[in-house]
Amino acid sequence: MSHDSSPAAPSSPPVILRFAVPSPLRRLFDYLPPVGMSAAAAAALPPGIRIAVPFGPRTLVGVLVSVHAQSSVPSEKLKQTLHCIDDTPLVPPALLDLFLWAAQYYQHPPGDALQSMLPALLRQDRPAARAPRRVWRLSDAGRELPEEALRRAPRQREIVDYLSEHGELDKLSLIETEMSVAALNALISAGLVCTHDETDTRAAAPVGGPTQSREAPLALNERQRVAVHTVVAALGGFGCFLLDGVTGSGKTEVYLQIIEAVLRDGKQALVLVPEISLTPQTIGRFRRRFQCRIAVLHSGLTDTERLQAWLDARDGHARIIIGTRSALFTPMAQPGVLIVDEEHDSSFKQQDGLRYSARDLAVVRGRREELCVVLGSATPSLESLHNVACGRYTHLLLTERAGQAAQPALHLVDTTQELVQEGFSGPLLSRMQAHLQAGNQVLVFLNRRGFAPTLQCADCGWVSECAHCDARMTLHRTTPHLRCHHCDARRPVDRHCPQCKSRNLQALGLGTERLQAWLQALYPQTRVLRIDRDTTRRKNELDVLLNEVHQGGPCVLIGTQMLAKGHHFPRVTLVGVLDADAGLFSADFRGQEHTAQLLMQVAGRSGREGMPGEVLIQTRHAAHPTLQTLVRDGYGHFARLLLQERQLAGMPPCTALALIRAESEDYRAPESFLALVRQMAETLTGQASGHGVTLMGPLPSPMEKRAGKFRAQLQISAPQRPALQQLLTQLCPQVESLREARTVRWSVDVDPQDML
Secondary structure, three states, X not given: OOOOOOOOOOOOOOOEEEEEXXXXXXXXXXXXXXXXXXXXXXXOOOOOOEEEEEEOOEEEEEEEEEEEOOOOOOHHHOOEOOEEOOOOOOOOHHHHHHHHHHHHHOOOOHHHHHHHOOOHHHHOOOOOOOOOEEEEEEOHHHHOOOOOOOOOOHHHHHHHHHHHHHOOEEHHHHXXXXXXXXXXXXXXXXXXXXXXXXXXXXXXXXXXXXXXXXXXXXXXOHHHHHHHHHHHHHOOOOEEEEEEEOOOOOHHHHHHHHXXXXXXXXXXXXXXXXXXXXXXXXXXXXXXXXXXXXXXXXXXXXXXXXXXXXXXXXXXXOOXXXXXXXXXXXXXXXXXXXXXEOOOOHHHEOOOOOOOEHHHHHHHHHHHHOOEEEEEEOOOOHHHHHHHHOOOOEEEEEOOOOOOOOOOEEEEEEOOXXXXXXXXXXXXXXXXXXXXXOOOEEEEEOOOOXXXXXXXXXXXXXXXXXXXXXXXXXXXXXXXXXXXOOOOOXXXXXXXXXXXXXXOEEEEOOOHHHHHHHHHHHOOOOEEEEEOOOOOOOOOHHHHHHHHHHOOOOEEEEEOHHHHOXXXXXXXXXXXXXXXXXXXXXXXXXXXXXXXXXXXXXXXXXXXXXXXXXXXXXXXXXXXXXXXXXXXXXXXXXXXHHHHHHHHHOOOOOOEEEEEEEEEOOOOXXXXXXXXXXXXXXXXXXXXXXXXXXXXXXXXXXXXXXXXXXXXXXXXXXXXXXXXXXXXXXXXXXXHOOHHHHOOEEEEEEOOOOOO
């Protein structure tokens, strides 16, 4: 037997695949390519595809981040991946980079962050495929239907005519055209229309092409024209614009005309709104204006609906994407502009998991993808105003209401000097009567749900408290029960005092439910509508209530902060604020800012259609500087004063801030754990010469007990953001390795919006 004496061919260097894997660990993971895949094929795998990987005893879906020639882990210890799920990147490179940057900035495990940003169905080992599309077409009988048929069924006739012209109708077109589902079902039952489920081939639809307008643009005033021209001139590159317009100044029309320019260039627009409740009216406004596909993304969708909208945006079929904060991470084939409406709203800040700010990340995404970003608000956040002062954002001011509408007159009512009935002062009741008699509508604002915030024993003073939180339980009379508005614990209403057995239990304080009952008795011939979380829990309930308001005619509208966010009520001429004092003395340093924003937003619902409006703000602290400045000088002046105070106090946005929170059922564990974290942080800041980093705590959270857990927090601040990030980047992996970290639930909140 002969032997070949030539040297063996050198083995090719290993190909290392680096993944973001859904895990609580703050790092990426290295794997080898699947069995049978050549080194050349593995090296050519594009970042952004999903691959099934073994992770302990489980199989998880990882997202490929990068390909390397070596790993810090010996190759013999690396596991092989199982199989590729995607042929092409699911996440485009720019968005993948944004995901990883956000995970690092907000100090969150990258795999968990990346997974939380994907639609639920894409976190599974399944292709990114569209579900069969349900369409309706005319049957043979429907096509032969005489022209004079269905004259007594105009909604059915409308559908038949549409199908005759367009050939088919799908679910989205049914919504866009606002045709009747009941009429469609009647046609199906009569055999005039038949249903088909087809493979959706819209992924190949081209981006661009003409987009027709259903409605003509509105005439702009001078400041609106300047705003539109300034943004449109900057399209094609990065620029951040703060559209600072008083309530009713026509910010939405500015958005629409900017988007019209974007669509003409064959690009797409992404619009973020703070609440699901605002999404339907925003979509309605956009659909009336633009004849193009609009994708909607929010938590109220099914997993399948969300995936379809996500794919429509990614593939360019949807020209406009509207959604709440998570829609920021939607890929777009041809991104053109990012718009964040009501940018000041705290709903843009995620409060669990990856605690990101969609507003701030919209600016980061705009910079990375060379997009214009428009932040709009009547009461801009101090962060955005600070960025304007630093020259980072361009300030676009709209100082006048659109059309002939004027700003409402604001008046403070000192309730310490007035007789109050069920929360209403004499001046407010008198003005309500006058506005209702004039055929107008009145909005009453109280940011407190339920019937009464407290149930108390009149004999011994017992108060109904939540067993799981440091909070009282709120009395609800519609379906009588007691509910904690912090942990949602519920129990039956006590029939007698648990302490002294007295039946003399009193409902103390006011809630929207109690106001509705009292006002309906006071105005029996007037509609009294209530809009809060309790009356809008079911799908479409909010739309029904808003439609009733828009029918016109006198009515009293009672609500919480849901009513303060962007709603347009043409017939509301009086706004009454029952308790303006709730946030003036908050433990949160942002309390006055949020109170001022809420007051000015709800005040802006009045007098929006040319009719003069007025606002009565009831308070027990009429001399408070915040209220006096708002009424006398407006929000802009108030915000500038507050920014100066923050600068002197060394508070955000003039400094960088992070909270490390911990919670446990053991009341001692959170503070003990955070004391260790503080020691580690002090060691690190000492090694780095401090850089001005300040530590405060650990201290109990303002609400120490919530949902059965005791909570504490450690505050870390620094005059410069890089110093804070440097410390957190070093600190978090060390904290993660602590044995005590497994005895508590801990989290990092960078740029917190809620100190409570």
